[in-house]
Amino acid sequence: MTATPTSKDASDARSGQRKRRVGANPERLALFFVLPALALVTIFRIVPLIWGLGYSFTDYNGIAEPNFIGLANYAELARDPAFLDSLVNMLILIATLPIWIALPLVLAILIHQGVPGGKLFRAVYFFPAVLSSVIVGAIFNVLLRYDGSFNAMLKALGFSAVDWLGNSSTALFSLIAVQLWATFGMSLLIFLAGLSTVPSDMLEAAKLDGAKLLQTWWYIVIPSLKPIIEFAAVVTTIGMLTSMFGLIYVLTAGGPGTSTTLPEFLIWLEQGKMNRPGYASAISMVLFLMMAGLAAIQIRIMSKNANLS
């Protein structure tokens, strides 16, 4: 899910309404209406979160009764090369964030400025984002593997072939590039929505002052988009932590070695292939802490923006 809404809107909108008494016992009925939603979220997400925290302190292997082993799983994480590799891979991925923001931002501004064919570009750029990561991964696997089509094209053009997915120095960057290709349209839409709220009289005023195109971008458009850029940065980072599984699963399976393994994929490997659900739960908790940190940042950004407006 891309969007992470705040409770602000709903409470804003509700503030104008008085509570009303309708029917015999409306409060109980209202609670009854919200019960299915609350029950599903509680049973499948909130209770498992607490349960998983418990598992993370055990040696649970999926078969025998789990034994309490304290913080041993967490201590092992600190010296597990596979986990440390997955963290490094994650940091490399996050370090590319400026590209994930700048590319769609520049494209959005250009479309907003009225590049010929802008509407078509918007629709086409977003197209890969509606495809499943399995579809994207399967196609790019055919294109990028050593005997694949991309290398066939390179050879036809006189370049030498590169093992894009099989070489540990290029596999991670191939994975990142494919995911960027598949999802930049999402941020583009977010930026376009933000651009439509930039007051046009400010731009007109700047133009009358003789500001050049790039100057209006840098001094007016981008600063007024700052809250949206921050929002997109947080949403993109959340996506980097939690929506890469499908692509990794189909494109590289985490390899070669651990070179494209991210924490979310390692959780899958440890709980399944490695039969160590207790240990996998400890990685899950680390991932949860990162998510909670990002959510805290997001809430801060959004409440700051709410104060501004």
Place this chain on the structure above:
Amino acid sequence: MSAVAPRERRILWVIAIPMALLALSAVYPVFFALNAALKSRKEFVLNRFGLASSPTFDNFVQAWTRSRLSDYFVNSVTVTVGAVLLLIIVASLAGYALAVLRFRGSKLVFTIILVSLMIPVQVVLVPFYRTMIALDLVNSRIGLILAYTAFFLPFSVYLMTAFYARLPRELYEAAQIDGASLLQVWWHIMLPMGKPALITLGILNTLYCWNDVLISLLVLQDNRTLMVGIAALRGEYTTNVPLLAAGIVLAAAPIVIIYVVFQRQIVSGIAVGAVKG
């Protein structure tokens, strides 16, 4: 930004060229898959990039029948339709209760549902799977429908709550004074009134459910969904690219059609999530 100087207009035309190339790159991989799916295996080896010289549907037939994609297709349609309907009903009921009826603790309930966004399936992978086993929902399509609803629900509840909170009260107040029961008000007024938001939710959730791989990988182990089937096909047929490509095209076709038909709703739905509705 309407009035652009002539010189700047010319610059924009020049910039449109690399942008058009990028647009081509966005559609080329799917075109490549479609083109490959229409070739025989031999033709693909001899001529990867050229247009299929004598298009054949053999790969589609083979993928559909021999690789069991037809079964997987039915599975995916069943769970997607089931989950989307359930999401619409549950989110609309919750939105009505949270935005219109309100009760002591409704703000807390709203917060709990939104906070669960911080708990993606990876974070609860092991206990979620244990829960499915305990409830006897592994290998059950109903189990997958419930799981999809639980994991895609927060955004839907948020959107319906915000949407219903903005409706003019006169629309439903009259009915409530008339003594119609709340359930009737929901069915006869809130559900029809919520149509624009519910359509957006329906489309976005269709994409999420159809495209999912991780949750269905855990829940349906004997009886696959289409995406899990394609991932397996990718592993089995590394040398038969046209057959794999045919599977890819079959799996992507419904989404491509939905995108072409409902492009406006999808684009505005994403924007709603970004810049508050």
